[in-house]
Amino acid sequence: MLESPDNFRKDFPFFAQNPDLVYLDNSATSQAPSCVIDRLNRYEQLQKASPFRGLYPLSVQATDDYEHARNLVRDFIHAGSGEEIIFTRNATESLNLVAYCAGNALIHAGDEILVGITEHHSNMIPWQQMARRTGARVRYLTCSREGAFNPDDLEQSLTDRTRLVAITQMSNVFGQINDLRTLTQIAHRRNALVVADGCQSVPHIPVNVRELDVDFLAFSGHKMLGPTGIGVLYGKKDLLNRLPPFLTGGEMIEEVTTEGATWAPLPQKFEAGTVNTGGALALGEAIAYYNRVGFDAMMARESALTRRLMTGMADIPHVQIIGSPKPELHHGLVTFTIDGVHPHDVSAIMADHGIAIRAGHHCAQPLHAYLGLNATCRASLMFYNTEADVDAFLNILSEIRGAMGYAD
Amino acid sequence: MPIKPFYNDILMDHHHHPAHKHELPDANLTLRGVNPSCGDQITLHLLVNDAGIIQDGSFTGDGCAISQASADIMLDLIIGKDQTNALHLCSLFMKMIRETVSDSELEELEEAGALQDISHMPARVKCAVLGWHTMEEAFRSQPTIH
Numbered sequence: 001m002l003e004s005p006d007n008f009r010k011d012f013p014f015f016a017q018n019p020d021l022v023y024l025d026n027s028a029t030s031q032a033p034s035c036v037i038d039r040l041n042r043y044e045q046l047q048k049a050s051p052f053r054g055l056y057p058l059s060v061q062a063t064d065d066y067e068h069a070r071n072l073v074r075d076f077i078h079a080g081s082g083e084e085i086i087f088t089r090n091a092t093e094s095l096n097l098v099a100y101c102a103g104n105a106l107i108h109a110g111d112e113i114l115v116g117i118t119e120h121h122s123n124m125i126p127w128q129q130m131a132r133r134t135g136a137r138v139r140y141l142t143c144s145r146e147g148a149f150n151p152d153d154l155e156q157s158l159t160d161r162t163r164l165v166a167i168t169q170m171s172n173v174f175g176q177i178n179d180l181r182t183l184t185q186i187a188h189r190r191n192a193l194v195v196a197d198g199c200q201s202v203p204h205i206p207v208n209v210r211e212l213d214v215d216f217l218a219f220s221g222h223k224m225l226g227p228t229g230i231g232v233l234y235g236k237k238d239l240l241n242r243l244p245p246f247l248t249g250g251e252m253i254e255e256v257t258t259e260g261a262t263w264a265p266l267p268q269k270f271e272a273g274t275v276n277t278g279g280a281l282a283l284g285e286a287i288a289y290y291n292r293v294g295f296d297a298m299m300a301r302e303s304a305l306t307r308r309l310m311t312g313m314a315d316i317p318h319v320q321i322i323g324s325p326k327p328e329l330h331h332g333l334v335t336f337t338i339d340g341v342h343p344h345d346v347s348a349i350m351a352d353h354g355i356a357i358r359a360g361h362h363c364a365q366p367l368h369a370y371l372g373l374n375a376t377c378r379a380s381l382m383f384y385n386t387e388a389d390v391d392a393f394l395n396i397l398s399e400i401r402g403a404m405g406y407a408d
Numbered sequence: 409m410p411i412k413p414f415y416n417d418i419l420m421d422h423h424h425h426p427a428h429k430h431e432l433p434d435a436n437l438t439l440r441g442v443n444p445s446c447g448d449q450i451t452l453h454l455l456v457n458d459a460g461i462i463q464d465g466s467f468t469g470d471g472c473a474i475s476q477a478s479a480d481i482m483l484d485l486i487i488g489k490d491q492t493n494a495l496h497l498c499s500l501f502m503k504m505i506r507e508t509v510s511d512s513e514l515e516e517l518e519e520a521g522a523l524q525d526i527s528h529m530p531a532r533v534k535c536a537v538l539g540w541h542t543m544e545e546a547f548r549s550q551p552t553i554h
């Protein structure tokens with residue numbers, strides 16, 4: 001039996017506040033349940049103290065709560081240790097951290113970095129910049145028109161100079177899950193590290209970093225029911241230990257003299273300055289919410305909604321779906337175009353009818369260029385969306401060509 | 409039930425039948441403009457003579473109905489005018505978008521007045537001004553034409 005969406009929706013004040021809005025931009029950012037916001041408020045209003053340094057009870061509690069949140073993240077992605085979980089601002093910062101610190105420590109002039117053509121700018125530009133600094137070279141791994149990576153292509157693209165592969169677990173354009181376990185095995189056999197972007201996957205499917213064996217995984221709290229301003233970098237302990245610090249300053253040191261400093265052990269070494277305690281606690285609460293509802297229930301909802309959405313879209317003439325025609329490969333995320341109507345006009349018409357979708361290149365301009373597209377539209381679902389949301393979207397979608405002056 | 413046409417007739421007409429959307433092989437002033445938020449991009453091609461008169465003009469590229477129609481309307485207005493006049497119209501257009509244009513100024517803008525309502529759609533302002541802004545930049549970056 002599918003759980004009723006009403007049972008979820010009542011947990012999200014956003015929907016009571018915006019009763020007429022059809023929110024289908026969940027890949028950009030998700031809504032947060034009240035327990036998450038309450039946790040943030042409780043810390044900022046009633047329990048605020050800086051963790052780690054104070055010896056008074058509130059500071060000790062902040063430290064305990066912060067570390068508890070870290071452990072919830074650790075268990076959520078099945079990392080081996082809390083030392084492997086670094087809190088950041090968002091996935092972009094996590095990816096920049098790795099790219100910045102790996103330059104010179106792990107990557108040198110003449111080395112190659114292989115980047116998926118599907119990548120979000122946040123998992124592409126940091127590598128381009130790092131290549132400039134180090135004299136390494138960025139090469140790209142291409143995918144099929146439907147968004148799938150062929151392991152043989154990876155095999156072919158790896159050279160003796162490839163040190164690192166940067167690839168997403170789930171593209172924010174295709175919605176398809178990449179078989180990171182297989183791709184990582186291939187990369188590791190050739191001594192290349194794997195940096196995975198988990199921004200879209202972690203909110204929608206169970207992720208086990210030890211099973212995948214990726215070396216780094218980045219994701220953002222705000223896309224997984226958490227607040228803005230908190231993100232995560234998972235990294236294997238031995239690799240994190242080999243990297244130099246990213247930002248330097250307070251909290252990340254062991255001992256400081258006028259000559260220099262020694263670094264705090266993991267994970268503090270990478271968490272310079274006063275940390276985002278409220279954000280971390282709220283993210284921990286979001287994970288507790290995931291654990292209470294369970295991925296089985298969430299995924300059942302998302303797959304039922306995706307099927308309804310894509311079946312409906314297939315029946316509307318002039319709608320072109322980007323990626324696989326199979327709903328089960330989309331995980332709630334469907335990118336599309338309408339013949340003769342620019343995506344920006346599509347989303348403006350949708351907005352006029354209270355429907356929030358995304359239009360543009362979704363921070364994946366090289367992928368759009370590769371696909372020969374300038375811009376696309378994207379509708380993205382979360383388990384708390386309803387059949388009525390999908391139907392409202394389909395209803396307007398079928399009218400858009402008419403509203404733009406086409407007869408059919 | 410069908411929904412109503414989204415844009416007015418003038419915009420819709422320029423969007424579906426742009427008179428100036430084509431290459432211009434003998435152009436001597438060409439500039440590309442982009443609107444990164446939605447991926448609109450247009451390239452403006454102008455043929456400007458020694459006296460500064462815009463003898464011909466066109467645009468190419470890809471963008472939403474507003475950016476395309478606005479560029480087409482702009483070219484209708486500026487072809488045959490000199491650079492100073494074109495920049496004057498551009499400043500009136502920007503005034504219209506900022507809602508500080510007078511009635512007589514609005515008249516000077518002729519069909520471009522069809523974009524007046526854009527001032528109420530902040531998300532679309534960048535689309536409406538893309539062509540105009542590109543023209544301004546083109547003249548700024550290359551004040552003397554040969």
Ligand SMILES: Cc1ncc(COP(=O)(O)O)c(C=O)c1O
Pocket residue numbers: 027028090091092093120122123168170171172197199200220363
């Ligand atoms: C696949 C992917 N990677 C990275 C990001 C960047 O996330 P953030 O902006 O939260 O750093 C996003 C979201 O915009 C994304 O969808």
